[in-house]
Amino acid sequence: MRPHRTRRLRAGVALAAAAVVVTGGAAPALAGPHGNGPGHGHGQGHGHHDPDSRRIAALVAQLTVPEKFGLLGGTTGSNGAAGALAGVPRLGIPTLDMADGPSGVRAAEPATALPAPVALGATFSPDLAAAYGGVLGQEADALGMEVLLGPMMNLVRTPYAGRNFETLSEDPLLTASLAAPQVAGIQDHGVIATAKHYAANNQELGRAGIDVHVDEKTLHETELAGFEAVVDAGIGAVMCAYNQVDSVQACENAELLTEVLREQWGFDGFVMTDWFAIHGPDALVAGLDVEMPRPAAFPELAQDVDGDGRVTERDLSRPVRAALDRAVTGVLTAMDQVGLLDGATDDPERAVEENAAVARQVATEGAVLLRNEQGTLPLSEDALGSLAVVGPTAATPLIGGGGSARVNPDAGAVESTVDVLAAAGAEVTWATGEDLEGELVPGSALGGGTPLDRTGDAALTGEFSEAVTVTAPEAGTYTFHLQTTGPGAQVTVGEEQVASTQNRFGALGGSLIPTSDGYLNDSWTVDLAAGEQVAFTVSGTGTAAAPVQLRLHWTTPQLRQQRIDEAVAAARGAHTAVVFGYNEGTEGEDRASLALPGFQDEVIAAVAAANPRTVVVLNTGDPVLMPWLADVSAVLQMWYPGQEGAEATVDLLTGAANPAGKLPQTYPADPARTPVSDPANYPGTDTDGDGVPDEQTYTEGTNVGHRWYQATGTEPLFAFGHGLSYTSFDYSRLRTRTGRDGMEVSFVLTNTGDVTGTEVPQVYLGQGSAAGTPAVQLAGFDRVTLEPGERQRVTIQVDERQLSVWNARKDRWEPAAGIRPVLVGTASDDVRLTDSVRIR
Numbered sequence: 001m002r003p004h005r006t007r008r009l010r011a012g013v014a015l016a017a018a019a020v021v022v023t024g025g026a027a028p029a030l031a032g033p034h035g036n037g038p039g040h041g042h043g044q045g046h047g048h049h050d051p052d053s054r055r056i057a058a059l060v061a062q063l064t065v066p067e068k069f070g071l072l073g074g075t076t077g078s079n080g081a082a083g084a085l086a087g088v089p090r091l092g093i094p095t096l097d098m099a100d101g102p103s104g105v106r107a108a109e110p111a112t113a114l115p116a117p118v119a120l121g122a123t124f125s126p127d128l129a130a131a132y133g134g135v136l137g138q139e140a141d142a143l144g145m146e147v148l149l150g151p152m153m154n155l156v157r158t159p160y161a162g163r164n165f166e167t168l169s170e171d172p173l174l175t176a177s178l179a180a181p182q183v184a185g186i187q188d189h190g191v192i193a194t195a196k197h198y199a200a201n202n203q204e205l206g207r208a209g210i211d212v213h214v215d216e217k218t219l220h221e222t223e224l225a226g227f228e229a230v231v232d233a234g235i236g237a238v239m240c241a242y243n244q245v246d247s248v249q250a251c252e253n254a255e256l257l258t259e260v261l262r263e264q265w266g267f268d269g270f271v272m273t274d275w276f277a278i279h280g281p282d283a284l285v286a287g288l289d290v291e292m293p294r295p296a297a298f299p300e301l302a303q304d305v306d307g308d309g310r311v312t313e314r315d316l317s318r319p320v321r322a323a324l325d326r327a328v329t330g331v332l333t334a335m336d337q338v339g340l341l342d343g344a345t346d347d348p349e350r351a352v353e354e355n356a357a358v359a360r361q362v363a364t365e366g367a368v369l370l371r372n373e374q375g376t377l378p379l380s381e382d383a384l385g386s387l388a389v390v391g392p393t394a395a396t397p398l399i400g401g402g403g404s405a406r407v408n409p410d411a412g413a414v415e416s417t418v419d420v421l422a423a424a425g426a427e428v429t430w431a432t433g434e435d436l437e438g439e440l441v442p443g444s445a446l447g448g449g450t451p452l453d454r455t456g457d458a459a460l461t462g463e464f465s466e467a468v469t470v471t472a473p474e475a476g477t478y479t480f481h482l483q484t485t486g487p488g489a490q491v492t493v494g495e496e497q498v499a500s501t502q503n504r505f506g507a508l509g510g511s512l513i514p515t516s517d518g519y520l521n522d523s524w525t526v527d528l529a530a531g532e533q534v535a536f537t538v539s540g541t542g543t544a545a546a547p548v549q550l551r552l553h554w555t556t557p558q559l560r561q562q563r564i565d566e567a568v569a570a571a572r573g574a575h576t577a578v579v580f581g582y583n584e585g586t587e588g589e590d591r592a593s594l595a596l597p598g599f600q601d602e603v604i605a606a607v608a609a610a611n612p613r614t615v616v617v618l619n620t621g622d623p624v625l626m627p628w629l630a631d632v633s634a635v636l637q638m639w640y641p642g643q644e645g646a647e648a649t650v651d652l653l654t655g656a657a658n659p660a661g662k663l664p665q666t667y668p669a670d671p672a673r674t675p676v677s678d679p680a681n682y683p684g685t686d687t688d689g690d691g692v693p694d695e696q697t698y699t700e701g702t703n704v705g706h707r708w709y710q711a712t713g714t715e716p717l718f719a720f721g722h723g724l725s726y727t728s729f730d731y732s733r734l735r736t737r738t739g740r741d742g743m744e745v746s747f748v749l750t751n752t753g754d755v756t757g758t759e760v761p762q763v764y765l766g767q768g769s770a771a772g773t774p775a776v777q778l779a780g781f782d783r784v785t786l787e788p789g790e791r792q793r794v795t796i797q798v799d800e801r802q803l804s805v806w807n808a809r810k811d812r813w814e815p816a817a818g819i820r821p822v823l824v825g826t827a828s829d830d831v832r833l834t835d836s837v838r839i840r
Helices: 053-062 065-070 117-123 126-142 172-187 216-221 224-232 254-264 318-337 352-366 381-385 417-423 557-572 600-610 645-654 706-712
Strands: 083-085 096-100 147-149 192-198 211-213 237-240 270-273 368-372 387-390 428-431 462-471 476-485 489-493 496-500 520-528 533-542 549-555 576-582 614-619 634-637 695-697 729-739 742-751 757-759 762-766 776-781 784-786 791-799 804-807 812-815 818-827 830-839
Touching (some): 065 318, 117 126, 117 352, 126 147, 126 352, 172 192, 192 224, 216 224, 224 254, 237 254, 270 318, 352 645, 387 600, 417 428, 476 496, 476 557, 533 549, 549 557, 557 576, 557 600, 576 600, 614 645, 634 645, 706 776, 729 830, 742 784, 776 791, 784 791
Parallel strands (some): 096 147, 192 237, 237 270, 387 428, 387 576, 576 614, 614 634
Antiparallel strands (some): 368 634, 462 533, 729 742, 757 784, 762 776, 804 812, 818 830
8 A cells, every 4th residue: 555645635535436336227325525425525625615716816816927827837747647737835726637537547556447438328327427427536536636637528429439438428418417427526526627628529530630610509509518517517627629610729719718618608617728739829818728738839928028027917918918817717716616725635545445346337337238139148057057258358358448548457456257257157168269469470481580579588678670571471361469568669661650569648559458468469460462571660669677578479361260260169069159349449540440350250250150149248439330240149238348347247147237228329230321421521521632631511410429310210230228138118108298497208117027127218309390409319318227017107307408409699598499209218219108299
């Protein structure tokens, strides 16, 4: 246990958000900052409270101009922080260390690796969102971080986006409903939450400057809904995006930063750039407050204009003076709101066990049972007595996505699903199927005549660069694997980098799935004729203290077929086969295809042909195509399930837990038929010929995600809101009533099965005669747990906002007058009850 550090904070000690893992989806018990039990506790000097404007104004008045600018430019943080803002010790203003953290706190020390936010989205549970935020806040507090760079609020617009796993949903209401309690959970622990990326940052391809053309009505009714909700929840910080919005950089967009964020919504915290997203000093007046990770543009404003040897307010123009005070006031307000101006205290200890329990419950409750034919799941005693398990992530878990969301869990916290199944009494035979490690490329295939194996005493120190030529012994597809420890290495073919295990976005590089002996691994694939040669260069830099252990492996066509044959043999000899499929979402790049990467589809098809009782478990952060769907018995979407993923997976496979998750994003059946099939929409138009999109137009308007499928009559593979259970539910006796504050929808829900289960009933509004509304929209939802045979009248309040549309000409919400269908069901394509209401 590490010693406490004295933290630049305030009085009070934070405890964890605790959850008890249960079947049936009961809400977790969320501990407040002083362990006050359920609800959001507000201890002295801790948690959200109204900032003291007089105190803040007094501090601003005492700050010199250089000190003010010093509060607005990033610096190096401590304990692995992504960055920091230096405080002003003479006035008791603390340093703010900032940690990456959509799915766990990324610091130099380990933290709880939570399931990816998309799994939280699949819970449809504000209570679990509060608990999830509580873990982030408690651990940020414990690790000495004052600012958490999350949650990510952008909607899932395209299934190709590399960071879909980091955000919550394609739906504005679901995103807003889960983000607000998550922010409250974070800030209740004296940590400033950060909503990112404001706004219209919905893809990685071209993100550095792509110009997003989107009308005001679409922005307000879709992308901005989540941001507005977290502002209402009192969030302290907002991160502006890299991209442009209607030809203005998001980080200097006065309409977004000043008119919408501050004037319309009343935001009083601070806006920071995404890292290096500053574009000029004019951004300060436009509404930007803080540039990260270091001062770059604002120092141009802090010049000694009058030549008296110091920078004072006399050197600043009136607009800059006003903007400077606004920015500093925003930083101090965010600090005061969570108690950071109240003095220093020791960091609390991480609540390791309690936080792991939350991780396990979110992984369990967020899992979505997509298909389950003939009751294949839960696994029977016969199945557990003879089980073939196939896939690399069954043995080496894929717990999270890549980039700045990558979390370093505690040693020993992550277990193999194969091992957890065996510990539960299952008789398991495992086969890799898709070989991600391969075997050492022999000297006979290398121009140098000896294998490229610089491990052990041959580890590399200093700068190295080695030319490699490989000759293919037979025709086929070859996958090469660069495997390293230490600082890593890269592989280039000509000028193109094809693999790298070097750090990226401040995290480990390469694949998210290490080798079985702990090496980082990155791969690239080429098709070669027999005798054809491929040449590349392996380079990097090691040190005496951190040498690079390096080896070059390959998966040949022969080895690939051998691994598939092994998987088929295991499946054929077992009662039931469970195949794990995966993809690797990451910041910095979008997916090239909606298919599972590599040869996984071939593996699944071969296993399903050998055993009709084949279950597929998906560790993906977003939709994938399933050409084998009709041939498998069950599909369980586990997302990136965090450090407790193996335990949660086994609970669901064995029936110790009943699936209750619902899809927060639509799964397309055809990559040519999605809301972004128009190239102008995604990836956008390349106007300068450099291969990177420069402009895009949100041609779908407000029909984002599942709304587009309904509007166009396009049948998805799996619809938004879809998710099966081991029990069944009946809907009856619908009642609707409109009032001044919205609409009340009630109905009777009955568990008609023989096990306890949790259902997520969903209320949708059709367009009807209401002009300017989407074809259909999610208007409300609930989570209800029922015993076998139990029935309950469920009442769902539809907020007035859901019955309104944005009037761009008047800059306000107005009722969407007309007769609108009311649809109640278990998914957007599974409507059980209908009615209609008149909105005036």
